[in-house]
Amino acid sequence: MKIAVSVSDNDMTSPVSERFGRAVGFIIYDMESGSNEYIDNTQNLESAQGAGIQAAKNVINSGARVLITGNVGPKAFDVLKKAGIDVYTRADGTVWDAIEDYNTGLLQKANDANAAPHW
Amino acid sequence: MNISVASGKGGTGKTTIALALATLLSQRGIHAAILDCDVEEPNVNLFLKADIHSVDTVYTPVPSVDEARCNGCGKCEQMCRFSAIVIVGGKPLVLPDMCHSCGGCYRVCPEKAIQEIPKEIGGIEEGLKGNLHYAGGRLRIGEPMAAPLIKEVKQYACDADVRVIDCPPGTSCSAIESVRGSDYVILIAEPTPFGLNDLQIIVGMLRQIEVGFGVVINKSDIGDDRVYRYCREEAVAVLASIPYSPESASEYASGFYHEAFIERFSAEFYSIITSVFSGKLKGVCRNE
Numbered sequence: 001m002k003i004a005v006s007v008s009d010n011d012m013t014s015p016v017s018e019r020f021g022r023a024v025g026f027i028i029y030d031m032e033s034g035s036n037e038y039i040d041n042t043q044n045l046e047s048a049q050g051a052g053i054q055a056a057k058n059v060i061n062s063g064a065r066v067l068i069t070g071n072v073g074p075k076a077f078d079v080l081k082k083a084g085i086d087v088y089t090r091a092d093g094t095v096w097d098a099i100e101d102y103n104t105g106l107l108q109k110a111n112d113a114n115a116a117p118h119w
Numbered sequence: 120m121n122i123s124v125a126s127g128k129g130g131t132g133k134t135t136i137a138l139a140l141a142t143l144l145s146q147r148g149i150h151a152a153i154l155d156c157d158v159e160e161p162n163v164n165l166f167l168k169a170d171i172h173s174v175d176t177v178y179t180p181v182p183s184v185d186e187a188r189c190n191g192c193g194k195c196e197q198m199c200r201f202s203a204i205v206i207v208g209g210k211p212l213v214l215p216d217m218c219h220s221c222g223g224c225y226r227v228c229p230e231k232a233i234q235e236i237p238k239e240i241g242g243i244e245e246g247l248k249g250n251l252h253y254a255g256g257r258l259r260i261g262e263p264m265a266a267p268l269i270k271e272v273k274q275y276a277c278d279a280d281v282r283v284i285d286c287p288p289g290t291s292c293s294a295i296e297s298v299r300g301s302d303y304v305i306l307i308a309e310p311t312p313f314g315l316n317d318l319q320i321i322v323g324m325l326r327q328i329e330v331g332f333g334v335v336i337n338k339s340d341i342g343d344d345r346v347y348r349y350c351r352e353e354a355v356a357v358l359a360s361i362p363y364s365p366e367s368a369s370e371y372a373s374g375f376y377h378e379a380f381i382e383r384f385s386a387e388f389y390s391i392i393t394s395v396f397s398g399k400l401k402g403v404c405r406n407e
Contacts, residue, residue: 050217053202079205082207082208
C-alpha cells in the first residue's frame with residue numbers, strides 16, 4: 001500500500017507540509033517495498049481556486065490509499081473521501097516520523113475537513 | 120443612468136454617500152433608485168427603511184450527473200476551468216460551490232448524462248421609500264460567489280432615470296460586476312495611507328475597464344494630503360471633500376442619519392451632483 005505525505009521538498013527528512021492543496025509536492029511511500037517517489041504539485045501554487053481539488057486528484061492518480069498532511073479543506077476532503085482515501089491530519093515531524101506514527105497507530109484518522117475553504 | 124458608488128477600501132462611506140445622493144435626487148423630483156449590490160453585507164435598507172413589497176429568490180444553474188448514463192470519459196472535467204466537476208474512481212463528482220454556471224460540461228457530455236439544476240444563491244428584495252425605489256441583494260450564507268446575484272440586482276428598477284449603485288468594497292469580481300456598465304463611478308476615498316493604497320488599486324481597475332470616475336474625499340480632515348496629491352498628479356477629478364463629523368458618526372450608529380447628513384453637507388452634495396450630472400440630467404444642478 002502507498003501513503004502520500006505533503007511536503008515542501010523531495011526529502012524523507014523534511015517536515016510534513018501543513019498545507020495540502022498548495023503543498024509543493026507529495027512523497028508517495030510504498031509500505032511493501034520501502035521505496036518512495038515524488039510527485040510535483042507546484043501547478044496548484046498559482047491557481048486562484050480549486051487547488052485542494054486538483055491536489056486530491058494528484059494524490060488519487062498516484063495510487064496512494066492514505067494521505068498524511070497538516071490541514072485539508074472541505075472540497076478536497078469530499079474528493080478524497082469519494083476516492084476512498086483515508087486522511088490523517090495534524091501530523092508533525094518529518095516524513096519518516098509521520099510514516100512511523102501511522103504504522104504504530106499514533107495518527108488520528110480525520111472524519112471531516114479540518115480547515116476552512118481558502119485556508 | 121447608472122451611477123456607481125465604490126471604493127477600494129471598506130468603511131469609507133459608500134453607503135452613506137450613495138443613500139444621500141439617491142435621496143437628494145428623488146427629493147428633487149428625479150425618478151431615482153438605489154441598488155444595494157454589496158450582497159455579502161447589504162446595509163442600504165438598514166438606514167433607508169423602505170417598505171419591502173416583494174422578495175425574489177435567485178438561482179444559478181449547476182450540473183447534476185445521471186451516473187447510469189455516465190461512462191466516465193472525463194470530457195466534463197477537461198472542460199471545467201474551476202474544478203467544479205472531477206472524475207473520481209471513474210465517476211464524476213460535482214462540487215457546486217466551484218461552478219461558474221458556464222454550461223460547458225453539459226454541452227460537451229457525449230452521453231447527455233449531465234443536466235443543469237437550479238442552486239439557490241440568494242434573494243433580492245424590492246421596496247419604496249417616498250419616491251425612491253430600492254432593490255437589494257442578499258447572498259445566501261456560505262455561498263462563495265456574489266457576481267451572479269449582483270448581475271441580477273442590476274436588472275431591477277431599470278425604468279428609473281438614475282440608478283445609484285452601492286458597490287461592495289475592493290476590486291474583486293463582485294466589485295467589478297457592480298461597476299460594469301455604469302455611466303460614472305463616484306469613488307469614496309479616505310486621506311489615509313490605507314485609503315491611498317486602495318484608491319490607487321481601484322483607479323487602476325476602472326481605467327482598465329474604461330469607466331469614467333471622480334473621487335469624493337470623505338473624512339477629509341483626517342490623515343494627510345497624499346490622496347490629494349495623488350489625484351492632482353494623476354489628473355483624477357476631486358468632486359467634493361466631506362469633513363469628519365462626530366455628529367454624523369453618532370447618527371449613523373443610531374440608524375437614522377442620512378437626512379441629517381444631507382442637510383449638514385448640502386453644499387458638498389450639490390457640488391457632487393453638479394459635477395456628475397451637469398448637462399446630462401435636467402433640473403438637478405444648482406445653476407440650471
